[in-house]
Amino acid sequence: MTKRVYNFNPGPSTLPLDVLKKVQADLLNFENTGMSIMEISHRSPEYDKVHNDAIALTKELMGLSDSYKVLFVGGGASTQFAYIPMNFLHKGKVGAYVDTGTWSAKAIKEAKILGKEVHLAGSSKDDDYTFIPKSEDINFPKNTAYLHITTNNTIKGTQYHFVPDTGQVPLIADMSSDILSHQIDFSKFSMIYAGAQKNLGPSGVTMIVIKENMLDKIEDEIPTMIDYRTHASKNSLFNTPPTLPIYIVKLVLEWIKDQGGLSVVETINRAKKDVIYGLIDDNPEYFRGPVRKDSRSWMNVVFRLPSEELEQKLVSEAKKAGFIGLKGHRSVGGIRVSLYNAMTLEGAEKVAEFIMNFRKNN
Numbered sequence: 001m002t003k004r005v006y007n008f009n010p011g012p013s014t015l016p017l018d019v020l021k022k023v024q025a026d027l028l029n030f031e032n033t034g035m036s037i038m039e040i041s042h043r044s045p046e047y048d049k050v051h052n053d054a055i056a057l058t059k060e061l062m063g064l065s066d067s068y069k070v071l072f073v074g075g076g077a078s079t080q081f082a083y084i085p086m087n088f089l090h091k092g093k094v095g096a097y098v099d100t101g102t103w104s105a106k107a108i109k110e111a112k113i114l115g116k117e118v119h120l121a122g123s124s125k126d127d128d129y130t131f132i133p134k135s136e137d138i139n140f141p142k143n144t145a146y147l148h149i150t151t152n153n154t155i156k157g158t159q160y161h162f163v164p165d166t167g168q169v170p171l172i173a174d175m176s177s178d179i180l181s182h183q184i185d186f187s188k189f190s191m192i193y194a195g196a197q198k199n200l201g202p203s204g205v206t207m208i209v210i211k212e213n214m215l216d217k218i219e220d221e222i223p224t225m226i227d228y229r230t231h232a233s234k235n236s237l238f239n240t241p242p243t244l245p246i247y248i249v250k251l252v253l254e255w256i257k258d259q260g261g262l263s264v265v266e267t268i269n270r271a272k273k274d275v276i277y278g279l280i281d282d283n284p285e286y287f288r289g290p291v292r293k294d295s296r297s298w299m300n301v302v303f304r305l306p307s308e309e310l311e312q313k314l315v316s317e318a319k320k321a322g323f324i325g326l327k328g329h330r331s332v333g334g335i336r337v338s339l340y341n342a343m344t345l346e347g348a349e350k351v352a353e354f355i356m357n358f359r360k361n362n
């Protein structure tokens with residue numbers, strides 16, 4: 001048995017062991033083709049099934065009807081920051097954004113680079129992004145083309161625990177770091193996108209879930225690969241899609257379903273985050289959680305120790321003990337415990353025990 005560590009990396013991150021084993025078992029001879037999934041045509045019936053299963057499973061887990069399209073594209077979630085305004089921000093229209101941290105700010109920056117009109121619909125910047133603005137504090141003008149939010153802020157450790165009510169205005173969400181981690185009414189969103197490398201699979205593919213009526217809103221002539229209509233009309237097979245990552249996404253989606261779907265995944269994720277936040281809350285003289293309680297992320301728990309020296313010591317001792325990736329993002333420092341779907345409750349309990357022992361000894 002190969003030695004595996006407890007991997008708390010923020011992304012790419014840990015994958016379910018069962019999924020990795022399946023990839024390994026299937027690698028040399030996928031579905032009796034005598035080839036790996038990487039070597040077969042994206043137009044073959046074997047790949048086609050993988051592709052369509054991944055799409056169907058996504059809709060099933062999200063409880064979405066056929067009025068949504070599921071797309072798989074390359075370029076990472078970051079590419080979508082520019083594609084969204086290119087597709088939907090026409091003259092006279094405003095892109096409304098809630099700024100809750102680095103990733104929202106990057107999305108805003110791209111829209112501005114394109115010379116598009118941007119409205120700041122809400123922000124927690126003045127408070128060092130330690131909370132999610134309340135629904136009633138999110139405002140946008142009548143000519144808003146969409147409201148863009150980042151549902152989980154991977155770096156600052158905040159997360160929306162509500163879906164903003166935007167009325168007729170389409171809601172677009174970057175769900176890169178909390179997609180399919182809990183139950184949510186996905187039908188309230190007109191577009192959801194996520195880089196796969198946290199909750200869905202490996203890096204290299206971005207999932208886009210888009211309401212069909214959004215495609216009718218695209219007016220301008222934009223380059224073919226940037227136009228969502230291209231991928232929607234060709235079932236993400238206009239060009240060669242990232243077949244290996246999509247195959248692994250499919251296995252992860254099956255794994256989620258086999259667990260019992262989002263209600264079960266949510267229960268486990270709730271227990272995991274309670275273990276870590278419990279540690280912080282029970283020892284306030286030692287640990288400091290900067291995030292407001294109502295905005296705490298279930299996926300990325302961030303906290304500080306009494307000194308940076310102790311934080312460095314914790315990270316390096318944890319690594320030696322087999323707990324990887326606890327260092328906070330380089331822009332903020334501190335400790336970050338990423339608890340994506342594939343991290344087990346056992347992993348969360350073990351790291352909590354380790355951190356508590358560290359606290360006793362230091």
Ligand SMILES: Cc1ncc(COP(=O)(O)O)c(C=O)c1O
Binds near residue numbers: 011
């Ligand atoms: C919330 C969020 N959005 C976007 C990104 C960027 O994703 P990508 O690296 O796929 O471009 C990240 C990466 O960590 C993220 O956490």
